[in-house]
Amino acid sequence: MAFIQPAYSQRGQAGRLPIRPRITMDYFIVVVATLAGLGFHAWLYVRMRRWMDRDLALSLAGGDPHKQAYMLQRLQHARQSKMGRKALAQWLAQEAAAYSR
Secondary structure, three states, rough: OOOOOOOHHHHHHHOOOOHHHHHHHHHHHHHHHHHHHHHHHHHHHHHHHHHHHHHHHHHHHOOHHHHHHHHHHHHHHHHHHHHHHHHHHHHHHHHHOOOOO
């Protein structure tokens, strides 16, 4: 009884194994899924940071709608000036304390 080798393990031209198109597609699917997952997590991370900054500004404003609008304007100014996250909380607190109607 002779041992029968599977077709994909038989050697082709110049002793090389033939390339299986399915393996290439498998890698493509893994790469696309990984990049989509990383992109989604990056988007979610940025979104959560924005929500936290907005919540901080609104919490410092209290229940006053005019002060809330003012604090959101100051937050927008801080974003445009690319203020660091460590300095943002202290700066917003100073802006809230300096607010006068």
